[in-house]
Amino acid sequence: MAGEDTSTGGLAGRYALALFELADQAQALDKVADDLKGVDALLSESEDLQRLVRSPLYGREQQAKAMDAVLAKAGVTDLTRRFIMVVAQNRRLHALPNMIRAFLAELARRRGEVRAEVTAAVPLSETQEKALLDSLSKSVGGKIQLVLKTDPSLLGGLVVKVGSRMIDTSLRTKLQRLQFAMKGVG
Incomplete structure (x- = not known):
């Protein structure tokens, strides 16, 4: 499915590259990577959170509000929080795990x-x-x-x-x- 592609040409890859460039400009690559690893761990551990990001039954505002609460509890940086809020507002939370993988893959690639x-x-x-x-x-x-x-x-x-x-x-x-x-x- 094209929406789940983690390459730079797919949806997840484009979002990941945008976040990568913002994090690079802010000199926060490591912190954002740590935040994303934490969010990925939360997603993989919680079935409720998985349902929230995957289900089309939840509205844009419900998803954004719930994710904001989760991110505040997780203590992520402002850049990571703003990125995930944009993803939620664009109704792309279903692709968040692929975005995380694409970001981490790009970071690893650039670091060799x-x-x-x-x-x-x-x-x-x-x-x-x-x-x-x-x-x-x-x-x-x-x-x-x-x-x-x-x-x-x-x-x-x-x-x-x-x-x-x-x-x-x-x-x-x-x-x-x-x-x-x-x-x-x-």
Whole structure:
């Protein structure tokens, strides 16, 4: 769907680039990025908030008022608050998560960072995180932005996504392959 495109040509990308330019002029890129990460976390944690931004049943004023209250409670900067209020007034809150991803992707791109999503069965220790970061830096080259997630269904091992590449060393996948291979034997 064109409205959910996170590239610079899509709706989310255009809004993200506009915010990026404003934040860059205000020398507030890091603060705005932190604000957006916090808002994204709130969106992913709250089903009520997800319903608010996605449902066409809520009017422009209802969405703006509710988002303003959420943002005040979250303590975001004025620039972030004003941006999200414009998004709400334009009835584009449904695309806010994509706008956030596009902003963070543009920030990482301009800083020469590569995003690596790592899913583990259990939370990684600091030593494991550092070793993983060092290993990824050597293989990919450049700065790595590590995004860690946990998924107990993996049973063990890791699933690493860097760009379009994915490396799956999870026990779940290994057991599935073994099960598939054993079906072929009998």
